[in-house]
Amino acid sequence: MQTTPTARLVVFGEAxxxxxxxxENTWLSQAGGAGWNIARVAARLGLPTGFAGAISNDCFGDELYQQSIAAGLDLRFLQRSDKNPFLAIVHETHPPAYFFVGNDSADCDFKPEQLPSGWQDGVEIAHFGSLGLVREPLATQLLELAISLKQAGVKISYDPNWRKLMGPEYLARFEIMLGLADYVKLSDEDLVHLMPDTPVEIALNQVCIWAGQASILYTQGANGLQLIEEGRKQFVPANKVNVIDTVGAGDASMGGWLTSLLMQPQASSQDHARFAAASAAIACQYAGAFAPTLSEVQTLLKENT
Structure with missing residues (x-):
């Protein structure tokens, strides 16, 4: 009897x-959500991954479920809820303008006590971020879970992934999560929105102080990324590709980074950062939030060696 490999990465948050x-009168629906995107990327790259979140029991939830199967996610972590779906209404795309629908929707109906028995035994990294740490009661549940997992010796990953619902009050939670995290991904856009009254370099230095010994992947879009560890910065340039759009590129870099850390423990920290950059570049070659395959990422890395 074939058994499902134990999830080494578990991503908590929203789908x-x-x-x-x-x-004028046409709309396109796309499954997404930062947490779910990151989990889908890692699973498609071959890392045993669970997305620990709740989705609705309707056509929108069905699409998320089917795409979770297609990506190879561990479905034991995915919960279904009779509550309404959580929707992002993107009414403008250039530049993006959006709002959310669902004040008491399925994503907030996640129940940690329903996670599969013994799930903590195999998890090596638990990821948190985005709206999962904003919308209540989910946000408080996940913060408590992150603290508990950290105390149990599980590595914590964090990507704030700024969204409009993160007001000035979110800064306190940002500081707490940085203090818990072992791995942090932060984009230049995130930093500007989270600390708008602070010059970028000063804000980044403050992040490094709050994050302590954490490894920080500071992404700057087409300008590449910086890997910051113990005060040292290593630069990794962006890969040159034909960009269709940048939707989901940050999630792809996060998923790629975590996958490389767990699947290539012998690699250098800069190699892990290169893998993250290549994962993001592959995603940019497709419309929407694309989850790259391992062969695509490896091919691009070889081309740029």
Missing amino acids: LTDLIRTG
């Missing part, structure tokens, strides 16, 4: 559906 306006 949602983007309703994107494509014309």
Whole structure:
């Protein structure tokens, strides 16, 4: 009897559906959500991964479920809820303009006590971030879970992934999560939104102080990324590819980074950062939040060696 490999990475947070306006009277629905995107990327790259979140029992939830199967996610961590779906209404795309629908929706109906028996025995990294740490009661549940897992010796990963719902009050939670995290991904856009009154270099130095000994992947889009460890910065340039759009590139870099850390423990920290950058570059070659395959990432890395 074939058994499901124990999830080495578990991603906590939101899954949602983007309703994107494509014309005056036409809309396109796309499964998404930062947490779910990161989990899907890692699973498609071959890392045993669970997405620990709740989705609705309707057509939107069904699409998320089917795409979770296609990506190879460990479905034992995925919960279904009779509550309404969580939707992001993207009414403008250039530049993006959006709002959320679902104040008491399925994502907030996640129940940690229903996680599979013994799940903590195999998990090596637990990831948190985005709206999962904003929307209550989910946010408080996940913060408590992150603290508990950290105390149990599980590595914590964190990507704030700024969204409009993160007001000034989120800064306190940002500091707490940085203090818990072993791995932090932060984009230049995130930093500007989270600390708008602080010059970027000063803000980044403050992040490093709050994050302590954590490894920080500071991404700057087409300008590449910086890997910051113990005060040392290593630069990794962006890969040159034909960019269709950058939707999901940050999630791809996060998923790629965590996958490399767990699947290539012998690799250098800069190699892990290169893998993250290549994962993001592959995602940029497709419309929407694309999850790259391992062969695609490896091929791009070889081309740029």
